[in-house]
Amino acid sequence: MASKGPDKSEKKMEKSRFSEGEKVLCYHGPLIYEAKCINVKISASGPEYLIHYNGWNKR
Template sequence: MAPPKVQQPPYSKDERVLCFHMEMLYEAKILDVAPIEGGEGWLYKIHYKGWKSSWDDWVPQDRIRKLNDENKDLAQQLLAQYKQLQSGKAAKQPKKGAAGGRGGAGGPGGSDHLSGSARGSEERTGAGGGTTQNNRNPRRARDFDLETVS
C-alpha cells in the first residue's frame, strides 16, 4: 500500500498575501507555515507590511487571501467602508480634546495600514486623556465596582 499523500499548504513561506485583521485586509508576508494538530488545515505566521514585528501573528488559513487585483479591490472597499463609518461617528459625537481620540483606521495598531503605526497613541493619551504637571499620564485608578464579590 502506498503511503498517504501529504497535502501541501495552499500558501508558502515568503509568499506575499492579504490577511484579515479584524474587518480589514492588510498586505502581509508569510514567515512560517505549520500544520494544525489533527491535520485539519494550516496555520501561518504573518508579518503585516509596514508594521513592527510585534504585530506578527499566527493566523488560520481562512484569514488569508491571495494577493491579486480582485482581493486588492476588496481591501480598498473595506477601507472605504471603514472610513465612511468613522466619518459618520465623528459627525454624531462631539470632538474630544486633542488627547482624547483614537484616530486611524483600526487595523493592527488602530491606524490606516498605509500611514504608519499609531499603536502608541492610546498609551500616550491614557484612559482619561488628562496629564499631570510634568506632562505624564496619571495612573488609572482601580475600578472597585468590578472587584467586589457578592
C-alpha cells in the first residue's frame, strides 16, 4: 500500500532545524552552553524548541 505522504515525525524533520534528542549549543545571555533539544513544536510563526541546558536543574 502506498503512503499518502510524510508522517508527523517526518514533517517535524522537514520544517525544523533541530530534532528531539539532538545536542545543541545555545546562547544564555553573552555565554554559550551545551544543551539538548527536548521537544519541537511547529507553529504558524515557525518552530519552537524546548531545550535543557546540560548540568542545570531540570525545572
